[in-house]
Amino acid sequence: MxxxxxxxxxxxxxxxxxxxxxxxxxxxxxANPWRDLGRFFLGVATPDFFSTEGLATALLRTVAFAFVGVALGSACGFLLSLIYRFYPVRIFCAFIRAIHELFWALIFLQFFGFHPLTGVLAIAIPYSGIFAKVYSEILDEADPGPARLLPPGTGIISTFLYTRIPDCWVQLRTYTAYRLECGLRSSAILGFVGLPTLGFYLETSFSQGLYSQAGAMLILFYVLIATIPLWVKPKLLPVYILGAPFFLGDGMPIVWGNVARFFTQDIIPAPLRDGxxxxxxxxxxxxxxxxxxxxxxxxxxxxxxxxxxxxxxxxxxxxxxxxxxxxxxxxxxxxxxxxxxxxxxxxxxxxxxxxxxxxxxxxxxxxxxxxxxxxxxxxxxxxxxxxxxxxxxxxxxxxxxxxxxxxxxxxxxxxxxxxxxxxxxxxxxxxxxxxxxxxxxxxxxxxxxxxxxxxxxxxxxxxxxxxxxxxxxxxxxxxxxxxxxxxx
CATH class of the missing domain: 1.10.3720.10 (MetI-like)
Structure with missing residues (x-):
């Protein structure tokens, strides 16, 4: 056959x-997985929205990390997409997007500590590689016809801004909106490594068997994702992006000596470090x-x-x-x-x-x-x-x-x-x-x-x-x- x-x-x-x-x-x-599963679903069905202090702050910081990280990643990704045709750039972008956000967070935690920069860079760096790849594919598929209608001698930048960007704008905007939803998910799970986002409180509630609190957090997260079209409006994006950095929190001060030691000593293989x-x-x-x-x-x-x-x-x-x-x-x-x-x-x-x-x-x-x-x-x-x-x-x-x-x-x-x-x-x-x-x-x-x-x-x-x-x-x-x- x-x-x-x-x-x-x-x-x-x-x-x-x-x-x-x-x-x-x-x-x-x-020992009794079905009983535990039933307790979890009962917790989701009877959520407790008012027992966890700082839940509103955690949601706000989840959104703030997502907006700052995605905004920085999209800006860097767009610039990289313009030179994505060069092989070294493609290799670089493939490498940074192949490392998960949590791995980036674990790396930055070692020298930045629980500073907001850890969460922002953990999202922005892999997202830059993802944006660069997708943006370049969208721009490459732009209709070349409008560019031929421009007057002779029109500059490369003017041609790009007046022909390729308008032709691809809907696709660029749609993908960026989708990536913002992904950024909210990435921001939430950063709490599992100690950053003050939703995952931190979710892990705490589960470890203590407080399923109603955990159910409340999951429901709020679903509502946050499902209502993105209602509260993420194009006219409000500048307000969100400019305001988000002020809601990231302060964290501990960065000790730049730790940063230098990490790159010059800590990550050097032990035999080489010991001579x-x-x-x-x-x-x-x-x-x-x-x-x-x-x-x-x-x-x-x-x-x-x-x-x-x-x-x-x-x-x-x-x-x-x-x-x-x-x-x-x-x-x-x-x-x-x-x-x-x-x-x-x-x-x-x-x-x-x-x-x-x-x-x-x-x-x-x-x-x-x-x-x-x-x-x-x-x-x-x-x-x-x-x-x-x-x-x-x-x-x-x-x-x-x-x-x-x-x-x-x-x-x-x-x-x-x-x-x-x-x-x-x-x-x-x-x-x-x-x-x-x-x-x-x-x-x-x-x-x-x-x-x-x-x-x-x-x-x-x-x-x-x-x-x-x-x-x-x-x-x-x-x-x-x-x-x-x-x-x-």
Missing amino acids: HLSPTLRISLLFLVIAIAALFFADIAITT EGLTELGAWFSDLMLTEALPGIWNTLLLTQIALVATGILTLLAFPLISNHFGGPIRRTSGHVFLVIARSTPEYILAYILLQLWGPSMLPAVVALALHNGGIIGHLIGRQTNTIQLRPDAPTGYRRYSWELVPRVYRSFLAFLFYRWEIIMRETAILGILGIYTLGFYVDSAIQQIRFDRAMVLILITALLNIGIDILGRYIRRKLALQTMPTC
Whole structure:
């Protein structure tokens, strides 16, 4: 039987994920997980909005860090996008965006401490690389026609401002608004490393078993995300951007001597710092690779592949929830609510909650990654099916799903899935901070032991792994000619 290339690659990834399950730690280890899950849902159903002091301040600082970080990242990303065609710039941008915001925060905490600059730079630096890539792609797709209508001798800057920017303005604005939503999620999880955002209070409430307080924080966060179109207006953006720095808080003063020592001593491999030779450096590196890097890489790849396929399965199950071709308005409204909650909750927060309820294993991470990314792709695919016109005699029910809709959106579905592959890898690595044995676990352990040289090597390995997955994902999309929008 002849199989199409898309079906062959799908089956290959499915087989890899099934094989990975035999090596993965997938288990529920708590004594009574269903009771704990019930207590959590009861806490969400009975939120306590008034018991936590400083909750309003935490929300305000979550918004402030997001606005300042995204504004700085978009400005730097736009400038980088203008020279993105140069190979060294592309490599630089790929590197800084391959390192997760929490890893950047852990780095800056070592010499800036709990200063607002730590949170701002942790968001702004990786977002600069992301903005540079996306902005450059948008600008490259601008219609060249208007530029030919300008008078001879028009300067490059004038041509750019009067032709390319107006043609791309809607796409630039739309993507920046989406990235602001991502910035709010990134800002919230910075609280898990001690910064005064929502995640700090959420972690405190969960660790004390105060589920009503935790439920109140989650509801406020969902409301904050869902109402972005209502309170983020173009006319108000200058006010938000100019005012946000004043709500970041003060933090501890920066000791610039610590900054100099970090870069000149702390991150230098110990054998070189102690004046030892290449033999000792080789032994140091071999020990790092065998005891930390290789186990971390193995577990990161296992978890990534399982989560990727789980995301795909959840997407195929979820998109009918919001498709006009199935059910009535009540079902579609419920589906929209479910997908909004799934995609609005950061994977890190979802994994943290599930770890408290189910115990430490890869299972909470798989479910968290699948729910978040499946919610995003399911929403996009569901909206795409709403543009499909079916013939009057089209089948109904399962046959409509399997014979009419899935074949038409499957290539777009795969394109989105491989696009999210590298993002799932980034999140998989950082989830190690929660105690799962991915690369993030070993990075966090090295930092806790004040072995910054080992931590920096592990972060570099994480970045290279992410870049490799990104390159492989783009190669597969190009080889299969996959597009996120269906072709005619």
